[in-house]
Amino acid sequence: MRQQQRSPQTPARPRPRLLRARVLGAATALCAPVALAGGAAAAPAAPPANPHPHPGAAAPDGAVPPLGGGTARPDAAAPPALTTTTTGREDDGVLLTTPAPIGGDLAGAAIYDNTGEPVWWKPGPYMNLEPVTFRGEPALSVYDNTDLGGEYVLLDSAYREIASYRMNGSFTDSHEFEISPDGSRVLLLGFEYVTRDLTEYGGRPDAQVIDAVVQEQDADTGEVLFEWSALDHIPLTETQEPLTGETVDPVHTNSLAYDADGDLLMSARHTSTVYKIDRETGAVRWRLGGEASDFTFPDPAQRPSYQHDARRRPDGRLMLFDNGNKRTPQYSRGAVYELDEKAMTARLVENVQTPEPVFTFFAGSARQTAGGNILLGYGSAGRMVEFAGGEPVFTGTFPQDTYSYRVIRADWTGTPATKPTVEWRDPGTLAMSWNGATEVDAWRIETGAPGRTPAARTVDRAGFVTTAEVAVPDGAKVVRVSAVDAAGEVLATRTLHADGAD
Numbered sequence: 001m002r003q004q005q006r007s008p009q010t011p012a013r014p015r016p017r018l019l020r021a022r023v024l025g026a027a028t029a030l031c032a033p034v035a036l037a038g039g040a041a042a043a044p045a046a047p048p049a050n051p052h053p054h055p056g057a058a059a060p061d062g063a064v065p066p067l068g069g070g071t072a073r074p075d076a077a078a079p080p081a082l083t084t085t086t087t088g089r090e091d092d093g094v095l096l097t098t099p100a101p102i103g104g105d106l107a108g109a110a111i112y113d114n115t116g117e118p119v120w121w122k123p124g125p126y127m128n129l130e131p132v133t134f135r136g137e138p139a140l141s142v143y144d145n146t147d148l149g150g151e152y153v154l155l156d157s158a159y160r161e162i163a164s165y166r167m168n169g170s171f172t173d174s175h176e177f178e179i180s181p182d183g184s185r186v187l188l189l190g191f192e193y194v195t196r197d198l199t200e201y202g203g204r205p206d207a208q209v210i211d212a213v214v215q216e217q218d219a220d221t222g223e224v225l226f227e228w229s230a231l232d233h234i235p236l237t238e239t240q241e242p243l244t245g246e247t248v249d250p251v252h253t254n255s256l257a258y259d260a261d262g263d264l265l266m267s268a269r270h271t272s273t274v275y276k277i278d279r280e281t282g283a284v285r286w287r288l289g290g291e292a293s294d295f296t297f298p299d300p301a302q303r304p305s306y307q308h309d310a311r312r313r314p315d316g317r318l319m320l321f322d323n324g325n326k327r328t329p330q331y332s333r334g335a336v337y338e339l340d341e342k343a344m345t346a347r348l349v350e351n352v353q354t355p356e357p358v359f360t361f362f363a364g365s366a367r368q369t370a371g372g373n374i375l376l377g378y379g380s381a382g383r384m385v386e387f388a389g390g391e392p393v394f395t396g397t398f399p400q401d402t403y404s405y406r407v408i409r410a411d412w413t414g415t416p417a418t419k420p421t422v423e424w425r426d427p428g429t430l431a432m433s434w435n436g437a438t439e440v441d442a443w444r445i446e447t448g449a450p451g452r453t454p455a456a457r458t459v460d461r462a463g464f465v466t467t468a469e470v471a472v473p474d475g476a477k478v479v480r481v482s483a484v485d486a487a488g489e490v491l492a493t494r495t496l497h498a499d500g501a502d
Helices: none
Strands: 083-086 094-097 099-101 108-112 118-123 126-134 137-144 151-155 161-165 171-179 185-196 207-218 224-229 253-258 264-268 273-277 284-288 308-312 318-322 333-340 345-352 365-368 374-377 383-388 391-397 402-404 408-410 421-424 429-433 442-447 455-460 466-469 478-484 490-497
Touching: 094 126, 099 108, 108 126, 126 171, 126 408, 137 171, 151 171, 185 253, 207 253, 207 264, 253 308, 264 308, 308 365, 318 374, 333 374, 345 374, 365 408, 374 408, 421 490, 429 478, 442 466, 455 466
Parallel strands: 171 253
Antiparallel strands: 083 391, 094 108, 094 408, 099 402, 108 118, 126 137, 137 151, 151 161, 171 185, 185 207, 207 224, 253 264, 264 273, 273 284, 308 318, 318 333, 318 365, 333 345, 365 374, 374 383, 383 391, 421 429, 429 466, 442 455, 442 478, 478 490
């Protein structure tokens, strides 16, 4: 039972908004609240400010296109450019990102290939795009802040929304969404504003303290199976942030994952600590790093600082992205630890860094790819680097002042529910695109006047938008354009008028 005084801004416990049957429609459709059977869920009141240093809590002005819909034009609202270098040793999976301007609104969810070409782009207030397995099928999860209060939505391989989850009674945090290995449960992070007297720490008597909240919910019903409060379990003395402001964020959780034994691993940026949480009792079983570490390190330089994305690897080691904010000099790295939970010692066994140090003030990710490489996302630095055997084998760079919260490799196959977008550019020039399609190898263009055998021409796919010069025979009424795969099979077809009208 919590003994905290709730701020008036903290929402009461609403019904969970789960498993919405919203099928995302045409490109011009708008995201809109959807009523549920038995009544609509009450959205939490908007928080007074974004409590996290990642920019862009609010949706941008104007209409937000639906996730997964086609674009009005093949090159409409293009994602930020991604400049890449390849060596042939990088993983061949696509790159899942949410590029956004530093200090601006959340900008969109994007998938790129290794050449830096966009595969899928959906502008809007989205963050933390990741591959998941949902009910035995591959899917994508992404944080959607269209409705203030936030939620995680799940998309199938056709980019249709198949489920959505949000915190029950707290604001939904953008930093994490996790599905249990057996698919029956989901993990969510949330936050609440709690009024606390912090005068003993040199703070205000009525400070607004941001409490990090963990919930495990039943994946089918939304029933809360487990709830945990950071303020109930982490003393304020563990924070490495000042406690003197009107609003303070002493813990700032930024990742949450199931450990191999079913308990939880939680990364807290502002305590520089990874916590292992007993999923039955809520007790903190151990702390890695920070002011109260239960593990000793052979060298203080091995300790994490303001880290992100802490997870157990299949080999039993713990990997995280170590931002290094409190380190002198500041530099960021991928860190892999060998933990001896009997002797309570931690040893840095992989120190993954670029030859020239890179520092990212906020955000970041460290993931092992399907091929065994390590992919680091350098958050606010706007970079990604993949390593094989400790050596960089792939780099990607966004334009200056662009960041992505995480960068994830995925063996993703997408076949959009929408048709390809085809339009005439200048007379005689066709532009063709299919937002989100991963299997398009070429475009087949068929033209012909009535009574004549259509002339067919195949043009290799040349990136997100392919253009081709097309000669239309006199008397032809329509042009048929088909997306075809590497085997020559037609995936989808779009027919348009030869005179340019659709």
